[in-house]
Amino acid sequence: xxxxxxxxxxxxxxxxxxxxxxxxxxxxxxxxxxxxxxxxxxxxxxxxxxxxxxxxxxxxxxxxxxxxxxxxxxxxxxxxxxxxxxxxxxxxxxxxxxxxxxxxxxxxxxxxxxxxxxxxxxxxxxxxxxxxxxxxxxxxxxxxxxxxxxxxxxxxxxxxxxxxxxxxxxxxxxxxxxxxxxxxxxxxxxxxxxxxxxxxxxxxxxxxxxxxxxxxxxxxxxxxxxxxxxxxxxxxxxxxxxxxxxxxxxxxxxxxxxxxxxxxxxxxxxxxxxxxxxxxxxxxxxxxxxxxxxxxxxxxxxxxxxxxxxxxxxxxxxxx
Numbered sequence: 390x391x392x393x394x395x396x397x398x399x400x401x402x403x404x405x406x407x408x409x410x411x412x413x414x415x416x417x418x419x420x421x422x423x424x425x426x427x428x429x430x431x432x433x434x435x436x437x438x439x440x441x442x443x444x445x446x447x448x449x450x451x452x453x454x455x456x457x458x459x460x461x462x463x464x465x466x467x468x469x470x471x472x473x474x475x476x477x478x479x480x481x482x483x484x485x486x487x488x489x490x491x492x493x494x495x496x497x498x499x500x501x502x503x504x505x506x507x508x509x510x511x512x513x514x515x516x517x518x519x520x521x522x523x524x525x526x527x528x529x530x531x532x533x534x535x536x537x538x539x540x541x542x543x544x545x546x547x548x549x550x551x552x553x554x555x556x557x558x559x560x561x562x563x564x565x566x567x568x569x570x571x572x573x574x575x576x577x578x579x580x581x582x583x584x585x586x587x588x589x590x591x592x593x594x595x596x597x598x599x600x601x602x603x604x605x606x607x608x609x610x611x612x613x614x615x616x617x618x619x620x621x622x623x624x625x626x627x628x629x630x631x632x633x634x635x636x637x638x639x640x641x642x643x644x645x646x647x648x649x650x651x652x653x654x655x656x657x658x659x660x661x662x663x664x665x666x667x668x669x670x671x672x673x674x675x676x677x678x679x680x681x682x683x684x685x686x687x688x689x690x691x692x693x694x695x696x697x698x699x700x701x702x703x704x705x706x707x708x709x
Contacts, residue, residue: 422485424485425448425449426447426482428447429444429445429446431445436521440493440495441521442471443489443528445488445490445529446479446482446488446490447482447536448485448486448487451537452539453539455485455487455538455539456487456543456544456705456709457487457489458489459522459525459526459543459545461493462547463549464549467495478490481698481702484702486544486702493522494517496606497511501603505599508605509602511607514608515607516622516623519563520563522554523563542709545559546573547575549685553574553581553623556572556574556579557623560628560638561632564636570637570705571704571708572636573641573701574638575640575641576643579662580624580626580664581620582617582621582624583612585614588614608622626668635669637674638677639700639701639704640665640679641701642678643685644681644683645685646658647659659680681693681696683697
């Protein structure tokens with residue numbers, strides 16, 4: 390599978406699922422100021438796997454008080470690398486953030502486009518991808534003093550599956566001491582669990598074998614009602630419920646997200662994100678839900694990514 394096609398593949402695989410189911414400034418700078426790149430550190434390893442690498446971009450005038458954001462590419466948990474998100478990472482940097490652009494290990498996608506797909510054990514699960522994100526955070530923390538940067542104000546955001554991973558890390562127990570203060574979800578899923586009806590479809594629908602295989606690889610267990618906890622463990626809404634109160638979160642969602650991913654009428658990422666916003670608010674947690682006139686890839690208008698990132702940065706400033 391070619392990396393450039395990961396968004397299409399993400400939609401195809403989840404279509405199957407949804408058919409069944411010196412003293413430096415220490416505050417976040419104003420969004421309208423554009424910061425130039427002062428320096429960068431590329432392909433910094435945080436583990437031994439070839440994909441366990443990150444790029445770090447430092448804005449002009451950065452110091453120990455400059456805020457830090459970790460960013461995560463999309464790809465449906467099965468594809469993509471940090472290089473797919475480089476230009477977006479640089480946009481975050483231009484807002485005055487030290488920006489850490491992370492690659493992570495991927496769920497094995499071998500043969501998922503075959504009918505029926507082969508039954509393959511993936512050595513990497515979604516929970517392992519969250520562990521990679523945690524390792525990248527700890528690696529940056531260990532390197533920050535040598536770079537002259539800091540760790541006091543850290544945030545995390547991602548696109549699509551990367552948004553889900555950002556929420557899973559920030560809202561989960563790997564976010565030690567709640568050191569990363571808030572998550573930003575750009576068109577990702579807040580819920581990956583299945584309803585009773587969707588479990589029934591797994592037994593009846595023609596695409597049931599493909600769906601079961603995908604979920605098996607993502608979680609490491611066969612998807613049944615009895616193993617529902619494994620899907621809940623990779624659903625940000627359930628992870629937040631297990632770690633109340635949750636952490637601040639902003640979701641910036643495309644108004645055609647479900648149509649773009651061919652989820653309609655079986656599943657609504659938009660409705661789930663809105664429910665998650667309400668869930669966090671009910672816990673007294675700062676949360677924001679924004680719907681933009683754009684597509685899943687934030688490419689309908691030339692400035693869509695700029696607007697999405699500006700909204701995310703503005704939210705982080707308010708939870709500072």
